[in-house]
Amino acid sequence: MQVLLLSTYDMGRQPFGLASPAAWLREAGIEVACADLSKDRLPQEAVRAAGMIAFFLPMHTATRLALPVIDRVRGLNSTARLVAYGLYAPLNAPLLRDRGVEEILGGEFEAALVEIASRGTAAPALATASALPTPSVARLKFKVPDRAGLPTLSRYAGLQVDGEKRVAGYTEASRGCKHRCRHCPIVPVYDGRFRIVAPEIVLADARAQVAAGARHITFGDPDFFNGIRHARAVVEGFARELPGVTYDVTIKVEHLLQHADALPLLRATGCAFITSAVEAVDDRVLGLLEKGHSRADFQRAVTLCARVGVPLSPTFVAFTPWTTIESYRDFLGEIDRLNLVEHVAPIQYAIRLLVTDKSRLLELDEIRRLVKRFDPVSLTYPWVHPDPQVDRLHATVSAIVGVRTTAPRADVFARVWAAAHADAEKPLHWQQPVLTARAAIPYLTEPWYC
Missing domain, CATH: 3.40.50.280 (Cobalamin-binding domain)
Incomplete structure (x- = not known):
């Protein structure tokens, strides 16, 4: 076949x-x-x-x-x-x-x-075509990926750093996640479990991509620190076998704090930046999403990463049913106060909460009351914000970030800030501080989002 x-x-x-x-x-x-x-x-x-x-x-x-x-x-x-x-x-x-x-x-x-x-074209052995799937999370003995026949790495997003674009590859050192954040699509499938990939397989895949031209590797694990000993082994082997090649990882705020002693190792082994799904700076929203961290924790994580010298690239769900105009302004203010304007991809200012089928968000009474019937086109349960002004702001911000994809991040932030404060009794104008040069903060040329 x-x-x-x-x-x-x-x-x-x-x-x-x-x-x-x-x-x-x-x-x-x-x-x-x-x-x-x-x-x-x-x-x-x-x-x-x-x-x-x-x-x-x-x-x-x-x-x-x-x-x-x-x-x-x-x-x-x-x-x-x-x-x-x-x-x-x-x-x-x-x-x-x-x-x-x-x-x-x-x-x-x-x-x-x-x-x-x-089994060829024979009928399914254990289930009828109408049966609901039971996702397997069985432990597999992973093999080195075979990329024959795929487009070359140079055709994909790369790492922008020091004024140049470097060819980037991608691999995974683990799958699933041991956490159960309420809005995460991993949870209905893995339900708090994760599976590691043997370091020798991970490194063989990375070596093959470097041989194909990659100078940077993204580790796509939902949380690179789910298995901290495994993570240490992978990055130590990476630095030993691929000197001069950089990488990036995704790590929860909770794990950045719990394993702060591992951050210098990331810096020493070539970590260019860390992505972290912060999601919100409002502690009530963080609690509803069961993120496992607070606003203060986020602030500490920013300080830790800055002290070590590994840039933190936070991602957010900026618009939720609990977002208010004031909380959105506070969100922008926190990014400004923490000097993260150049660290945040503009699309993050416009991300709106998706309520997918089987999402743990549907456990919340207020979400069940808010959402409409499942939409087979958007593949979500649509919802309208109780305050129409918030939905109008979302539309405005989406338009700003959508048409200025290559604009300097500070320029986009200034426009988003102005839109968020347009109806304030005393509109605040954002004054751009003396910022780290954009070229000094590495980033992937295609931002991470759903």
Whole structure:
């Protein structure tokens, strides 16, 4: 059987979710083709030739983009078995089933893809096509991803640093997360569990990408410090085997404080910056989201990272049902007070809370009262803010960050600040302080968001 693996979007990076299962399938003797539709057109001949077509759905945007592609693929090949895998596949199982997807996989999907491909066109052995999926989080013995046939790394987002763009790669040292933040899409699949990838596999993948031109590697783990001893082993090996190559990681505020003694090791081994999903500076909102940190904790984490010399790049959910005009102004003020204007990607000022199917947000009575019926187009439970002024501000901020994608971050912040204070009794004008030069703070050329 020929297998075609498809990705629609993976945040501007070469899809790990194609390369990893490709290695498993090829080792099993199965012919595999991969296509990244964010870079290339749908390969119609490969679609027609495939006996199994699998869609990688790691995120919300990727899933929305995949829906019309699924319809088109079904039109080109009505007999191929359609599979969806990745975090957002089980979250949207009924909708995918309605479109003809027979197999829904989440969590640890590689072994299941091999099993499905190996059984050919026979009927599913253990479940009917209408059955709800049970995402596997079984411990797998991971293999080195096989990136043959994927677009070159130079076609993807890179690291901007010191006035130059460096080719960037991507790998994962762990999957899942041992935390259960209420709004996180990982939780319905992993439910507080995480799985580590053997350091030798991680480093082999990094070496292969460096050999292909990468000078920077993003570790895409939901939280790099979920397993601190594992993290130490990975970065020590990384620095030893790939001197001069930088990397970035994502770490919870809680773990930055808990493992503050590990931050100098990150600096010494080439960490260019740390992403942290701070989400809010309002302690009530942080409590509702069950983030595990407070505003004061965030402030301490900023100080720790600055002291060590590793820039912190926080991400936020700026607009929630609990956001007020005053709290949004306070949010901007905190970014200013902490000298983070140049650290925050402008898109973060406009991120609005998504309420997806199976989200733990639906445990909250006020969320259940607020949301409307599930929308199969947006793949969310839509909600309207109780204060129309907040939704109008969100629309204004979205327009500002959407049309000024290459503008200096301080300029965008100033416009967002002005919009947030436009209706104030005494409008405050933001005065740009003497800031660190933008070039001195590394960042990926495609910002992280859902």
